[in-house]
Amino acid sequence: MAKKLAVVGAGLMGAGIAQVSAQAGYEVVLRDVTDEALARGRSGIAASYEKFVAKGKMTAEDAEAALARITTTTDLDAAADADLVVEAVFERIEVKQEIFRTLDRLVGDDTVLASNTSAIPITKIAAVTERPERVVGTHFFSPVPLMQLCELVRGYKTSDETLARAREFAESTGKTCVVVNRDVAGFVTTRLISALVVEAVKLYESGVASAEDIDTACKLGFGHAMGPLATTDLTGVDILLHATGNIYTESQDEKFAPPEIMRRMVDAGDLGRKSGQGFYTY
Numbered sequence: 001m002a003k004k005l006a007v008v009g010a011g012l013m014g015a016g017i018a019q020v021s022a023q024a025g026y027e028v029v030l031r032d033v034t035d036e037a038l039a040r041g042r043s044g045i046a047a048s049y050e051k052f053v054a055k056g057k058m059t060a061e062d063a064e065a066a067l068a069r070i071t072t073t074t075d076l077d078a079a080a081d082a083d084l085v086v087e088a089v090f091e092r093i094e095v096k097q098e099i100f101r102t103l104d105r106l107v108g109d110d111t112v113l114a115s116n117t118s119a120i121p122i123t124k125i126a127a128v129t130e131r132p133e134r135v136v137g138t139h140f141f142s143p144v145p146l147m148q149l150c151e152l153v154r155g156y157k158t159s160d161e162t163l164a165r166a167r168e169f170a171e172s173t174g175k176t177c178v179v180v181n182r183d184v185a186g187f188v189t190t191r192l193i194s195a196l197v198v199e200a201v202k203l204y205e206s207g208v209a210s211a212e213d214i215d216t217a218c219k220l221g222f223g224h225a226m227g228p229l230a231t232t233d234l235t236g237v238d239i240l241l242h243a244t245g246n247i248y249t250e251s252q253d254e255k256f257a258p259p260e261i262m263r264r265m266v267d268a269g270d271l272g273r274k275s276g277q278g279f280y281t282y
């Protein structure tokens with residue numbers, strides 16, 4: 001089992017992946033571009049462990065030991081001896097490609113490079129490296145410590161061995177994996193949620209139904225735990241705008257074209273829960 005893990009990006013997802021990995025026994029190097037982002041990531045992890053301890057789901061000793069397995073750094077070179085690197089930076093292809101180009105030069109030949117992207121084709125990220133067969137998608141869900149799913153994504157050249165190593169890693173953190181065999185934009189999960197969100201936003205934008213009623217229809221009619229507009233607010237309007245925009249650009253399928261109101265909400269800073277205002281007020 002890969003025991004040394006590097007996580008690039010200490011935001012919501014990177015911190016969550018570092019948290020569950022350290023809990024599973026990995027030595028984790030967590031890298032971000034600023035000390036502030038790292039401090040935020042680390043204190044979020046510590047607070048989450050504390051909650052698990054308070055609920056009796058983890059002992060205080062295990063929480064302390066897990067936290068001690070996480071080191072933070074702004075230096076990407078610290079990833080050099082990792083067996084596996086998971087990238088979880090902003091959903092921008094050029095940012096991810098630059099990181100993969102650098103990591104490819106930095107890490108050992110056998111190291112697997114994984115991306116947590118929700119919608120960017122793994123093949124496009126893998127193509128900037130000399131190791132496309134050892135690049136894979138490990139798409140965790142938010143909040144990582146609570147959500148059970150990890151969507152494993154094969155790029156065009158991802159090898160069976162790499163997929164198996166990614167599965168072993170994700171399963172060792174307690175996740176259940178689904179495999180996306182063809183690297184379509186948005187994979188399976190983001191494609192499904194994007195199609196639902198785009199249609200929900202269109203219904204809301206054109207006044208067919210209120211946000212509350214659209215969400216209630218999905219919850220009570222389909223048994224969804226949360227409606228699509230509340231999900232958008234939780235995930236971030238900006239994140240879903242990028243995700244649907246990427247799928248639309250890639251597929252040229254009109255059903256993924258982001259409705260204009262999503263752009264205006266992002267322009268106005270209404271990003272959902274994190275800004276206090278989205279389709280709902282928080």
Ligand SMILES: NC(=O)c1ccc[n+]([C@@H]2O[C@H](COP(=O)([O-])OP(=O)(O)OC[C@H]3O[C@@H](n4cnc5c(N)ncnc54)[C@H](O)[C@@H]3O)[C@@H](O)[C@H]2O)c1
Nearest residue numbers: 009010011012013014032033037088089090091117118142
């Ligand atoms: N938020 C979600 O619900 C969710 C779910 C699944 C997948 N994802 C995907 O996970 C990835 C991360 O999303 P997030 O919500 O954690 O974003 P976020 O904005 O919370 O965090 C991104 C972090 O990356 C850092 N970063 C930017 N450039 C960097 C670099 N060159 N090196 C190191 N760190 C850098 C930023 O400082 C920030 O801390 C994205 O690809 C996103 O699509 C997000």
